[in-house]
Amino acid sequence: MTTPQRNSPRQKELLEAAYVYALHSGISELSLRPLAEAIGSSPRVLLYLFGSKDGLIRALLARARADELDQIEVLADLRAADEGTTSVARRLWRWLSDDARRGLVALWVESYARSIMEPDGPWGGFARETVNDWLELLAAGRPAEQHGTKAAEAECTLVLAVLRGALLDLLATGDVARTTAAVNLQLDLLDGARPHREGLSP
Template sequence: MTGDGPPPSARQAELLDLAYRYALEHGLADLSLRPLAAAVGSSPRVLLYLFGSKEALIRALLARARTDELDLLARLREATAEKQPTALNVVAAEVWRWLAAEDHRALLTLWVEGYARSLVDLDGPWAGFARATVDDWLHVLAAAQPPQERHTPAGAAQRTLVLAVLRGALLDLLATGDVDRATAAVHQQLASLSPPSADAAMID
């Protein structure tokens, strides 16, 4: 499921897809194999046979969520690459438009759940999920910066600030559903962005 083992069987892939749809609707925090198995037309015994354990199934579901996130980020990069200028604030505004879209709400709620759980479950199936997603988003934002800005401490700090604004506004939006207020706050912050100093020290 994570690329480290043999490819899944057709039945395993089918059940993972059905379980993922279930997770998008119900979340993963209180995942129980019995209702999950009933929802996907299987049994707890079959799920344990195919995935090895409940923890392994959760890891597979988180990997599937990250795959969907990366696919969407790739399409986002392609879309923003065609825009001029491809400044950080332009790309960040496109990222926010994607985050605020109603049809991404279930995926992002699952992402936030995995992010939060990975901060306290350091050795369980959630381990590393938050760090990986931070790196994924920073990579997208870094690609929007010219190389002379991207490889400086100031450039790294600037995209980190943008990510913090986007993540905070997303949490607010998921909690309240107030798209207009969250969007106004994001746009206000992005409008205040200024390029890092041209003579900032380069970093590796």
């Protein structure tokens, strides 16, 4: 293993190119030679810049998470004060289900699964970090006095599970209309049940 040459302009340039490649080709079966050929580099240069294949994968996962966090920041800026978890979820689903994001969300799902299956590998921690990121965004839509309550935590977890399940379906079938209808149905049901649910003790 070589010592990675961090933060050099060439490393940043190749990381962006490798990220575009991963969005189209995936990351779990990443091979250095085809990647290097596709982005105009060589396996030796990639190993020099990132230290190892695992180092490159970690850099790509960090790059994917940076995109995720940027979107969370955008959604947080757009939300109205105390607009509610389901309103945030609807906006989040519109973003996730956009055809332009298909490569990105496929990469997230792929990395999420590998993180669970190989917790000690370069993917380690990605799934947990992603769950925490989205739960934090969903919780931010609630009134401050509800933050940290068991009822709020349960609702955010349920909404995230609905979005994640619909996203897997969407990636498998490409059926935006059906999955969107299912998401909206579940969120409508949550909205209708809220008065009773909000009465739950923390």
